[in-house]
Amino acid sequence: MSALSDSGFEEDIQSPSPSQQNTQWAEDANERLAAEWQHSDYQESCFIIQKNSEQHFHASHCLARQPQITAEARCKLVSWLIAVYKHFKLSFESCCLAVNIVDRFLVTTPVAADCFQLLGVTALLIATKHVEVCSPRIKHLLSLCCDSFSKQQLCNLECLVLLRLNFRLAAPTLAFFLDYFISRELSGPATRTEAGNDRKSRQVTEEQLCSARRYKCLARKVCELSLADYAFNKYQPSVIVQSAISVAKDLLRRHLKESTVKDASLAEMLDFLRVEDDSSSGFDNHSAIQQCTEELKLLVSLNQESIQNLIALCNSTKHH
Structure with a gap:
């Protein structure tokens, strides 16, 4: 009998990988919805809502209070996250939201340099749970970090990030x-x-x-x-x-x-x-x-x- 992981997902079942399941569905959905999106008032309503809330989710100068995280370190992490989202064939929305989560968390909490990559994969996991049909498995994300972190560490940090952000994830991206x-x-x-x-x-x-x-x-x-x-x-x-x-x-x-x-x-x-x-x-x-x-x-x-x-x-x- 398979057991639930610490993040609440049943990882032992043999489900299709996110890259197989998400990509074709997303492409077909985008094609079907393109015409409706272009010719409906819903688009303008969404834009107004997102534009009005943009400032509240904007984490400018997020490194101001970070003693160990530099602009160069952030550049390396975000460049790596861009490669990871393409590797898993995730949406650009997931990547943007993950970076937003990282930046907003940096505003609230000092992060050690050796835990910065863990914050990146944790933010990506949270973003994919919010955006994607199927998020990557934790063990696959950790394998990209050369298994430097444990599942327990990731799940603990996931809870901390959500608490620091007050579970506010609907950021304009x-x-x-x-x-x-x-x-x-x-x-x-x-x-x-x-x-x-x-x-x-x-x-x-x-x-x-x-x-x-x-x-x-x-x-x-x-x-x-x-x-x-x-x-x-x-x-x-x-x-x-x-x-x-x-x-x-x-x-x-x-x-x-x-x-x-x-x-x-x-x-x-x-x-x-x-x-x-x-x-x-x-x-x-x-x-x-x-x-x-x-x-x-x-x-x-x-x-x-x-x-x-x-x-x-x-x-x-x-x-x-």
């Missing part, structure tokens, strides 16, 4: 605002076309959907870079996302100019998005967005190789 702003931009041109009489309503083709995925993938990569850099901890997630989207547009436009292969679907999509650049963003802190955008451009230039590899991978995936 980069992932939420990324979905919101990109869906708004992609649905915006269609709305304007239907309202106007000078152009016909366009049909969304598979190539255009592919271009939109490449656009979002690149913007998510820029967000990941900012997630690991403590210098961006002072900006709220909504500011970072809008800046990351602006940087992603510039990167794709530059790629189109330099590329010898014409990509009509990507060029058409960027042409529609240019109209969004001139419209109001809905934010009252434009100076912070502009400053964040400039800093993101510098960060991207320092990671140019990985960005170019991502663009090349997107192109090879499209053509094959």
Whole structure:
């Protein structure tokens, strides 16, 4: 008879791994819900709620009272968490929430340097329980730490983290605002076309959907870079996302100019998005967005190789 683990999950049963169970379900669900999300008032209501609560979950200067944890250590941990969430094929939302949990816990409690990785996997476990259909098993998470920690240590820290955060886990994240702003931009041109009489309503083709995925993938990569850099901890997630989207547009436009292969679907999509650049963003802190955008451009230039590899991978995936 199988026994419950300390975290309340029955780990001895032979259930599918999270990477097998979550990925296809999530992809299918995203495709089914995309149209409803773009054309419903629910999207705007969620955005207003998340934007209003953003400040309450923002842990700026979280290292101010940490004697042993440095910005470099945080960068290494977050970069490792990004690799882990991709290894388990978790959602970007889980990764963002895990980093938010780490930062907010650092505000409340001093952490020893040799326990920092344990805090990272504990935060990821909590985040996946909140977000995913099936969270990774504790033994799999601990194996990625070279079994340096025990299950009991992780479960004890899990309880402490939840107590310190008062069980408040519904934090606005980069992932939420990324979905919101990109869906708004992609649905915006269609709305304007239907309202106007000078152009016909366009049909969304598979190539255009592919271009939109490449656009979002690149913007998510820029967000990941900012997630690991403590210098961006002072900006709220909504500011970072809008800046990351602006940087992603510039990167794709530059790629189109330099590329010898014409990509009509990507060029058409960027042409529609240019109209969004001139419209109001809905934010009252434009100076912070502009400053964040400039800093993101510098960060991207320092990671140019990985960005170019991502663009090349997107192109090879499209053509094959």
